[in-house]
Amino acid sequence: MQESELIVRRIKEGTVIDHVDGGKGLKVLDALGIDGKDGSLITIALNVPSGKYKKKDIIKVENRFLKDDDTNKLAVIAPSATVNIIKDYKLVEKRRVSLPNEIERIFRCSNPDCVTNSSEHIESVMDVIDKDGRVLRCRYCNRLLDVNQLKYR
């Protein structure tokens, strides 16, 4: 077992998000709404050495399995992350995150005049037009959006 795996304790049931880019871990927690208020055990390791020059963050959340929405958020914030689903201490599923072609609901359009920011309660829909550059476009007002500057709904 590698040293980095020993830093955080094993979990019985839940999700391990590994290979989060160093420094993005707290942002991932925020985006996924993981705050520990439900009492489940959360362990997070920041800046774990990974390879010769890189650092990564690792997040372990007990009793929670990521949904599609969560995986989409993760793909936007930490595209190199891997999601490991643990059941009865065993790794039952390992998946890489990938950016979908469209992202619904997650982000708020940065255009204050956009209909999705009005009182009409219209959910945002954004097309991913550049997966490498992570550029989105609002389907309602056509504004180009940099995911690093977007706020969550």
Ligand SMILES: [Zn+2]
């Ligand atoms: Zn818009």
